[in-house]
Amino acid sequence: MKNINATLRTKETPEQKKPILRLAEISFAYPGQPAILEQISLTVCKNDFLVISGPNGSGKTTLLKIILGLLKAQKGTAQIGGGLPPKPVIGYLPQKAHINSGFPATVWEVLTLAARQRKNKAQAWETMVRVGLLTKKDALLGTLSGGQLQRVFLARALLNKPEIIILDEPTNNLDNRGKQELYQLLAALHQEGLTIIAVTHDLAALRPYASRLLLMANKKVTEIPPEKWKVV
Amino acid sequence: MTKMPEILQYEFMQKAFIVGLFVGVLCPTIGMFLVLRRLSMVGDTLSHVSLTGVLLGLLWNISPLPFALFFSLLTAFLLEKLRMIYKNYAEISLAIIMSAGLGLAVILMGIANTSDTGLSSLLFGSILTLTNQDLLIITVLAFFSLLLLWGYYREFFFLTFDEEGARLAGIPVERFNYLLLFLTAMVIALGLKIVGALLISSLLTVPVAAALLLSRSFRQTMLWSVCFGLASVVIGLTSSFYFDLAPGGTIVLTSVIILLVVLLSTKVYDFFSKKEVKSTDER
Numbered sequence: 001m002k003n004i005n006a007t008l009r010t011k012e013t014p015e016q017k018k019p020i021l022r023l024a025e026i027s028f029a030y031p032g033q034p035a036i037l038e039q040i041s042l043t044v045c046k047n048d049f050l051v052i053s054g055p056n057g058s059g060k061t062t063l064l065k066i067i068l069g070l071l072k073a074q075k076g077t078a079q080i081g082g083g084l085p086p087k088p089v090i091g092y093l094p095q096k097a098h099i100n101s102g103f104p105a106t107v108w109e110v111l112t113l114a115a116r117q118r119k120n121k122a123q124a125w126e127t128m129v130r131v132g133l134l135t136k137k138d139a140l141l142g143t144l145s146g147g148q149l150q151r152v153f154l155a156r157a158l159l160n161k162p163e164i165i166i167l168d169e170p171t172n173n174l175d176n177r178g179k180q181e182l183y184q185l186l187a188a189l190h191q192e193g194l195t196i197i198a199v200t201h202d203l204a205a206l207r208p209y210a211s212r213l214l215l216m217a218n219k220k221v222t223e224i225p226p227e228k229w230k231v232v
Numbered sequence: 233m234t235k236m237p238e239i240l241q242y243e244f245m246q247k248a249f250i251v252g253l254f255v256g257v258l259c260p261t262i263g264m265f266l267v268l269r270r271l272s273m274v275g276d277t278l279s280h281v282s283l284t285g286v287l288l289g290l291l292w293n294i295s296p297l298p299f300a301l302f303f304s305l306l307t308a309f310l311l312e313k314l315r316m317i318y319k320n321y322a323e324i325s326l327a328i329i330m331s332a333g334l335g336l337a338v339i340l341m342g343i344a345n346t347s348d349t350g351l352s353s354l355l356f357g358s359i360l361t362l363t364n365q366d367l368l369i370i371t372v373l374a375f376f377s378l379l380l381l382w383g384y385y386r387e388f389f390f391l392t393f394d395e396e397g398a399r400l401a402g403i404p405v406e407r408f409n410y411l412l413l414f415l416t417a418m419v420i421a422l423g424l425k426i427v428g429a430l431l432i433s434s435l436l437t438v439p440v441a442a443a444l445l446l447s448r449s450f451r452q453t454m455l456w457s458v459c460f461g462l463a464s465v466v467i468g469l470t471s472s473f474y475f476d477l478a479p480g481g482t483i484v485l486t487s488v489i490i491l492l493v494v495l496l497s498t499k500v501y502d503f504f505s506k507k508e509v510k511s512t513d514e515r
Contacts, residue, residue, distance in 0.1 A: 068400060069400075070396065070399065070400070090400075092397075092400055094396065094397075102444075103268060103393060104268075104444060104447035104448075104449065104450055104452075104453040105389075105393060105449065105450040106448075106449045106450070109449055109450050109451070110393065113386060113389055113390055113393065114390075114397070114401065138448075138449070140447070140448065140449070156397070
């Protein structure tokens with residue numbers, strides 16, 4: 001694993017790479033509440049592995065939802081890709097999947113449902129194998145453990161060949177082994193050229209894989225330079 | 233040449249079976265999406281309000297079906313609007329609309345001075361009141377609903393499973409939420425005459441409840457729901473004919489009996505499966 005980290009760190013700097021996401025002066029407040037984000041500007045480049053951390057309520061998930069277009073900022077702009085169509089495909093692993101555990105669908109049904117082309121079963125199969133869910137293909141979601149369920153949603157995020165994947169607390173519900181498997185998978189995806197944006201409380205565990213580190217507090221985002229990572 | 237069974241020799245029964253088969257397929261299919269989104273009570277609300285439409289039709293001496301349809305669709309629209317206002321208390325919108333609909337229906341019942349027979353056929357269904365015009369409207373609307381469900385199966389499945397994920401996948405969530413409610417309103421208006429306003433909503437939920445006990449996948453649950461819906465309608469209409477009972481009651485009771493049989497069978501199966509595992513472990 002150390003070799004992978006070394007490879008990641010010696011890659012070109014963000015300035016040399018092509019921007020894939022630009023946030024300019026983003027401000028956001030939920031109705032009837034004070035602002036949670038104020039004048040946030042951020043540029044994410046192709047193949048960045050951006051880890052965002054911060055205390056509860058600092059607006060991490062809100063920021064992700066603005067990037068995804070699920071929330072609209074009151075001020076500022078969020079530009080995905082170069083601003084011209086086609087927009088890059090984004091995969092998303094939500095913090096808490098909004099499904100009831102007894103939902104009568106199998107792993108295979110969920111994955112083929114998310115495949116953009118109705119008959120693109122080969123892609124769904126490939127992703128299922130990649131996240132290690134082949135033996136659970138016909139299992140109902142309600143029979144899976146928290147970790148297995150998390151892998152189903154990760155597989156769904158990886159379908160349709162995304163250029164960016166956004167992960168909100170990806171290690172929730174995972175035991176230590178599950179976490180290690182996830183980190184290795186993310187490192188491999190990053191090496192393949194994918195841009196990864198992950199929000200986590202588990203900063204110490206994800207830090208070795210990150211290429212950039214951001215801290216959110218007091219409505220602002222601060223980028224931590226690599227030489228200060230150990231102090232954070 | 234084989235002789236047609238007695239029950240199918242009567243024109244009113246042929247009409248009842250045609251409508252029944254449409255309702256038997258459509259109700260559980262739409263009901264599945266409603267139950268899984270925890271919106272089971274939507275059917276009840278829409279059917280109670282559609283009663284207002286039927287009564288208005290009777291009051292003005294016009295075919296009640298288009299009125300019921302109009303009122304159901306209008307209610308579906310209001311329901312979705314209220315659901316957006318009370319995002320965290322979605323069931324409040326059901327209570328508000330059901331109260332308003334029933335209040336209006338009670339007033340109209342008094343004004344319309346409907347006969348006891350007319351009223352009970354509205355509330356509990358009747359196989360004798362289907363006209364050729366009703367049959368034509370119901371057939372056209374049923375085919376239209378089936379086509380929409382077939383064409384947008386993936387979208388409805390995605391929406392039911394994960395609304396946020398569906399939005400990200402580019403599915404116009406609000407539009408499909410309205411479409412689902414409109415389809416529910418439509419199927420309620422279609423089934424109103426044979427199942428009745430008070431009982432039609434059970435056909436949206438009871439076959440699904442039985443199917444969920446057997447579910448091994450979404451598709452399989454859907455197929456079981458439709459099978460149970462069809463069985464309820466066929467057995468219910470047949471017993472209504474032979475025992476001279478209100479079809480709404482016999483159809484819904486059949487679906488409840490199916491649910492109980494499935495529930496009991498799964499319990500017995502689980503009991504013996506556990507026993508078998510235990511004896512294998514002991515060996």
